Amino acid sequence: MTDESQPLAVTPLSSTTNTPVAEQIGGQPFERHSSGAYSDINAEDQQRLGRLLRVFFGLSILLLLGFVVPYFAGRVQYSMTAAKERAQLDVARENLRDFKLGQQVEAYTLLPQAVKPSVVSIRTHRRTRRGSGSGQGSGVIVDEEGYILTNDHVVHGVDSVEIELSDGRIGSASVVGVDPDFDLAVLKTELTGLTPAIWGDSEALEVGEPVWAFGSPFGLQQSVTSGIVSATKRRGIVQGPYNEFLQTDAAVNPGNSGGPLVNSRAEVVGINNMIFGESYQGISFAIPSEFARDTYEKLRRDGYVERGFLGVEPSNVPDQAARLLGLERGQGVLVYKLTRDTPAFNAGMESGDVILSWNGQPYNDPTLLSRAIAATPIGNKVPVEVLRNSNSGAKEHTLEVVVGTRPRR
Template sequence: MLKKLLQSALIGLCTAAVVLALLPLFQGNSNLFSRQNDDLQVVSYASAVRIASPAVVNVYNQSLQASSLDRGLSDNGLSNNEVRVNNLGSGVIMRADGYILTNRHVISNADQIVVALQNGQIYQAGLVGSDSLTDLAVLKIQAENLPTIPQNKQRRVSVGDVVLAIGNPYNLGQSVSQGIISATGRSALGEIGRQNFIQTDASINRGNSGGALINTAGELIGINTLSIGKDSSEIAEGLSFAIPINIVNDVLKKIIQDGRVIRGYFGVESQIFYNNEDQLGLNQRGVLVTAVAPNGPAYQAGILQGDLIVRFNSKAVNSPTDLLQIISDTRPGTVVEVQVERLGQLLNLPVTIAEYPTVG
């Protein structure tokens, strides 16, 4: 019994000695097991926003109306006008010399377009041109050395990437919403559905249209354009869309050059990419023609519904989207050779590309 008591006492003394030896360490760092907040890693996109936000502007679509108090002329001979904001949106400074991109629907039917920069400067903008098919418009303000958002053409946009939408929702002032890329290559979204939208769940509300969609490096990847369900009784959460930067840059270049976008027109419809072994045992790949526009270039060349477009002007056809882009980039009046498969036979048909009809 005495031996057990001595062993217990010895263990207790050893434990006390260890505690006394470590006590200064605990006193010197009372947060040994509870780290200071400053030591915690915080996930933040502040640097990306800091890079991109100065180049995102507020856009106001205004109309001039005769004053309700005096519809005639004032004492100085000038008409008394009231300014009414018809629509609001956002825009992105694309060039330091004052070229700004926004959505066409933001500035539609405007008597006056006003652009407000984030540094407080306000400019009246001129409309360089617009494109109904992509819902893009190019504005110009008289300013120099403006901030722009960097772009990285080598960086691939992938589903799952974190993205930030910057704009002016409901005229509250510049705001940032965060989401991920839900899909790429989205099309068939109604009248403006020919392009390949980036789909995201970042919130896009009234006033965000024309604003910037950026990645977490602060690089511009698209122009925000619409959100399904915002203007209807049907509520659709997390379905927002942006126009990819490659399309944006192409439209910007063409509008600055020609005042409008000149596209080639072929006159067929298809959403189907065909890949199958044909009657000759060949593994044919191409776009299946589902409809032919009456009196269009394809119709006049003899292309029929059900034909499989295999090659277009010596280029292999990889998808309906690729074919659409090739046609769009072909200058109107150009004669191209289109190879189609029909009932197991390969036919080469010359087609004169027309200009895509103006919409609206």
């Protein structure tokens, strides 16, 4: 038995010799420090070690920037967002305690009650060579004496018109007058006990303001839809010199034409006129009350609307033409077409001229210029500044136009 106090026998891996340590480790000289460690005194190895340390520290910094910093930044952002949402939640709950939502709901139900008695459903009949046809639309009572405003295209070329009131009464209506330029028409019924609508100011409308459209889409009488004013003074939607519309996202469909568009005070701010595309796509157009009311009063009084006439088809000035003539972009109105034997032709105006001013007022918008011409009294002599291009360059000319009467359609 071996005594535990005796040292263990160790068998060397190689035979024991007196070979120097340096020779056993590749012949490189090492020196012993007082700490008992060996250090390499080779300069190349020291540089290699330095590079490895720099790489290590660089990777450590990248790791910190790539993972640790974003993590803490995300936590900060989360905390800020959570705090903001919490604050909004507290404010909303506090306000809702004082806000009676039922009042808004009640207002939404009261508004149709204030408007529907003034809205009529229109059915039209016409005889053709192939038999008879019918149509439908809407209108709004604007006078207790029985005057109704609708669209011209609702009653254009019909033989008879029938209206139905919100109380179920049915009666006939006659066409007092039409204005194809603004697509408006005035009807007259002999029914009594009517409730006229209240006119509103379309010029006071703001984009985003809520509006309601009334009418009989697809014959569904006394329908109401709501939306907001998407845009005001929308021009160039259809051909015509006077067209300017309110754009809304209130649902309007065939049969709504001629019905009123009202504001939150139940005032008529427009007459529903058309939609974008074949069916409702969230883009509807109404004739502003600013024009509808003026046209109604003229049609009721005279049966037609007399407007000043120049005899040109105005257009925007193309950018290339503006550069050629030395004009600012959008300056002036181009005479795109000129009709013979008209006030413009007789005054010496030419196709391609650019109208700079009408009666001393500069114009850059074809619609606004057409409206100014239409509002000018018949027979007035008006100075017109035009810019005309020639072989010698662009030159300004002053023409005197005698305003004519716009031919009726």
